[in-house]
Amino acid sequence: MNFLDYIESHREHNLDELKDFLRIPSVSTKSEHKPDIARAAQWVADRLHGAGFSKVDIIPTKIHPLVVAESLEAPGKPTILFYGHYDVQPAEPLKLWTSPAFDPTVRGGNLYGRGTADDKGQVHIHLKALEALQKSEGKLPLNVKVIIEGEEEVGSVNLWDFVTKNKDRLRADALVVSDTSMLARGVPSITYGLRGLNYYQVEITGPSQDLHSGVFGGAVPNPITILAEMIAKLHDKNFHVTVPGFYDDVATLSAKERKALNALPWKESEFRRTVGAPGLSGEKGFTNVERLWCRPTLELNGIWGGYMGEGSKTVIPSKAFAKISTRLVPDQNPAKIAKQVERHIRALLPKTVHCKFGLLSAGKPWVASYTHPIFQKAIHALEKGFGKKAVFIREGGSIPFVTQMHDTFKVPCVLLGFGLPDENAHAPDEHISLENYFGGIKSVASFYSALGQP
DSSP states (O other): OHHHHHHHHHHEEEEEEEEHTTTTTOOOOOOOHHHHHHHHHHHHHHHHHHTTTEEEEEEOOOSSSSEEEEOOOOOTSOOOEEEEEBBBBOSSGGOSSSSOTTTTTTTTTESSSSSTTHHHHHHHHHHHHHHHHHHHHHHOOOOOEEESOOOOOGGGGGGHHHHHOHHHHHOOEEEEESSBBBTTTTTEEEEEEOOOOEEEEEEEEEEEEEHHHHHHHTTTHHHHOOOOHHHTTSSSSTTTTTTTTTTTTOOOHHHHHHHHHHOOOOOOHHHHHHHOOOSSOOOTOOOOOOOHHTEEEEEEEEEEESSSSOOOEEESSSEEEEEEEEOOTTTOOOOHHHHHHHHHHHHSSSSEEEEEEEEEEEEEEEEEEOOEEEEHHHHHHHHHHHHHOOEEEESSSHHHHHEEEEEEEOOOEEEEEETTSOOTTTTTOOEHHHHHHHHHHHHHHHHHHHHOOO
16 A cells, blocks of 8 residues: 555544544643643654654753754655644634534534644644655654654754753654744745744833722822823834834845735635634735735734723722734844834833833744755645646745754755635634545645655
8 A cells, every 4th residue: 555545544533633632631821731741742752653753752840842854764864854843823703613622623624623633733734744654654754853842932042952961863854844824725835945033022001009080080190091102103094013123124126026926826805704804904015815825913912901890990000011923034133123113112101100020931033945856846746736836936925944054054944834814823723624624634745745755
């Protein structure tokens, strides 16, 4: 039985196994889920053993463990390093899920559950592709190293420390990642560019404690009001970010690349339906594709303060908070941008409040050439899985590990995404298309098989 027949004969088994994986609430940002994180790491390690990896290690870190494995039984063949993550975002708000977040459910050709698209479903695609090759051929056709982490959703805090101390162990001819999306349904895609990400928290303090708004109102600075005024000044009427110097280092798109990106079969009508907003907005002078993939942004991700319980409580709050992110593009420097953002925020605030500014995480943008022969093999493999030729795209999201690996090892990074833009990653009713899940297993197995050929 060849590997494609093996995959086809194990469809139901693979889907049931993925459901088991998804039932583990491996939420990395919440301490109460630490036992679930450990359980998910062990689950991944067990499946790697099942896929024929003789060396599999669960490596503790200061927060959540790494799963590291290798199969080096193909002398003279290329070595690839596959990267993914088993941790997931919190499921809240729970009431917005049609079915429970950690009770995976099939509806309308999709599998619903937290982690289906980001990234458990895509990790599982690779685990099943590797298993199919090993079971059908007796061994893997190339050398494979695997690193699957449990901290991606909290900034991959300990991953790079491990990599820098274990460069020889992780050295490979190429990095393969599946934590991105296709351009659209039925359009297999290879991502060659990602935006970087800085994440900040701002804490504004006015009075030393909450105060009675009747007794003190009118003479005391209100941190929520001041925070709202500051936020309103972070963009101008054309939705340009007002941080001085923010755009100074932004790489200019070539006319050729700009034409190619805007010629892709990206449909605004589908995008508007996915977004669900009455209309779209963005930086003036650029198309939506360019705004999403090639332009930097500053977004408010959360704002809170004061009384938020049931009923009324008339207070002037002592503190107000905001979480802010900046998506960065080549050639922006995360450290430089962080300093510029902090300087601008402090300049916008009056002296009647104190400001505490924190940079919670930082990641560089990445864009690379796709002329290496490995990308041609990826195109043919995706065509075997989906019956259509793949397109090359950029993506607005961030995977800091890709940039770090690319800069350190100087090897091609192949990003094969099997999610879709409307699959609600990080949101209620996250899901993955079963067509993409099963087609992904065939594509990845075909890709690894092709890499093992002369």
